Amino acid sequence: MRVVEYRGHGGPEVLALAERPLPECGPGQVRLRVAAAGVNRPDVQQRKGLYPPPPGVTDIPGLDIAGVVEAAAPDVAWPRPGDAVCALVAGGGYAEHSIAPALQCLPVPRGFSFIEAASLPEVFFTAWNNVMDLGRLAEGETLLVQGGTSGVGLAAMQLALRLRGATVLATSSSAAKQAVCRQMGATGVVDYRDADWPQQVRALTGGRGADVILDSQGGDYTQAELDLLAPDGRLVLIASHRAPRAEISTRDIYIRRLTLTGSTLRARPPAYKGRIAAALRAQAWPLLEQGLIRTLVCGVHPLADAAAAQAVLDGNRQIGKLVLAVAPDAASVPGG
Ligand SMILES: NC(=O)c1ccc[n+]([C@@H]2O[C@H](COP(=O)([O-])OP(=O)(O)OC[C@H]3O[C@@H](n4cnc5c(N)ncnc54)[C@H](OP(=O)(O)O)[C@@H]3O)[C@@H](O)[C@H]2O)c1
Structure with missing residues (x-):
């Protein structure tokens, strides 16, 4: 699969496209075909060497994703293959496929595109x-x-x-x-x-x-x-x-x-993040679907242009969220 990786620490020039093997799901996990991935300030901090991935977490940057579940461990009741979800991940978002703990997945809010959904989890x-x-x-x-x-x-x-x-x-x-x-x-x-x-x-x-x-x-x-x-x-x-x-x-x-x-959320266990996911699903997701809470996506860049997205953050020019379009259907609304 295609991913974006950091070749050392420094400016956006250290981002490079690379090929990596398809990741496999462990217990409690699902694998998404990623349609869109969020770009966040912590990605920039990781690039600068100031925010390393927690032990055992992939070095591929990216903390939130949206896409369709393509594989799920047998112990996962939801989400199942074919479900459109967004998820908080501790790394691995800048990739065509990514592993997420099932507890950290949320449905793509009704009426939201994958791009909009990818802008939600981390923040x-x-x-x-x-x-x-x-x-x-x-x-x-x-x-x-x-x-x-x-x-x-x-x-x-x-x-x-x-x-x-x-x-x-x-x-x-x-x-x-x-x-x-x-x-x-x-x-x-x-x-x-x-x-x-x-x-x-x-x-x-x-x-x-x-x-x-x-x-x-x-x-x-x-x-x-x-x-x-x-x-x-x-x-x-x-x-x-x-x-x-x-x-x-x-x-x-x-x-x-x-x-x-x-706090920093990244190294907390899936059970902790899962409690936050449950609260968001019950209380914030209905408001997103009703248009009472909004997401502001100020820029969308292809995966191959992740460096340009991070340069916007370096210049502090963003208002709201930057998102990477990873797959051709990134702008589509699942089920829409
Ligand atoms: N602990 C965690 O779990 C966690 C998780 C995610 C993010 N974060 C942190 O949360 C912050 C927001 O993340 P993000 O991705 O949403 O960031 P972001 O979009 O890059 O925004 C950074 C913000 O910092 C503001 N800022 C810069 N200098 C400032 C100053 N001197 N005084 C007040 N505000 C200032 C900027 O304001 P202007 O644009 O108006 O200049 C901008 O709104 C980042 O610092 C990030 O590292 C922490």
Whole structure:
């Protein structure tokens, strides 16, 4: 099968097409004929050597896929061969065929193309795990999303709005991206390049602060974000692009009963991810099918052009998700 692999670490020039043997399903797994695959920031981090695949996981990049099941282990009740699904995978997405744990599969939402379906798993699993589970966002609370037009940010904002009736605030770096944040439901958007962005966010909360903050920057943002939390607030870190270390006031944590937490999803076992899949299927998938939650696909590239897709991420030019069209039927709606 054709795959895209990394030949060393570096810029998009290390991506290369290659031939690899067809992967075989183990217990609890299915093999998809991949129609489309998502491109995510962690793929870029892996390319740079900053986010290696967990032990035992293929070195082929790609964390989400959509396609048709072509083989399933005997112990898998669903999905079965012929089913159109999308799936979260720990690697192997940039390929014509890919293995997924059955627990991490979800049906392609009714009316969605494979391209749209491939844009969903990584960002919705991540947003659910961090905002709903770890962040414990409750009805009517206020959520601040750093980088509102990131794939994860857009998913987080919409889950918060539609499932928690939350007030959503976002940061973003350009007028165009800020407009998209507002269109997607953010009631206040702040440019994080303004030195006084924390004061601007605080003003938007009427001085109270946010209940949950979802952040991928870390470093010097961390204390600013702790300062921005309301009493009992939760700061959830999903990356540390600014710096892995931060100096913080531990006093703030016990005086205002704050929670500082975070996660990476990739190395968690299928049973853990399967619980998130079940929650998404029950609560978010119906809203996607009703058009109440949307996915924003800002670019589609052929598998052979995966380097061009990653270059868009390198330039931070994406708004929402980039997807690879792997098979000729990538744009088709299964059963449509
Ligand atoms: N822990 C996990 O399990 C997990 C899983 C998936 C992704 N992630 C992380 O989650 C983040 C989003 O992933 P993605 O694939 O959706 O990313 P993405 O589309 O590449 O978006 C990156 C975002 O970071 C924002 N950003 C850059 N510099 C910033 C700053 N100084 N302050 C605030 N925001 C800033 C960008 O905002 P502008 O575009 O407005 O500049 C952009 O929205 C990434 O950091 C990724 O590494 C973590």
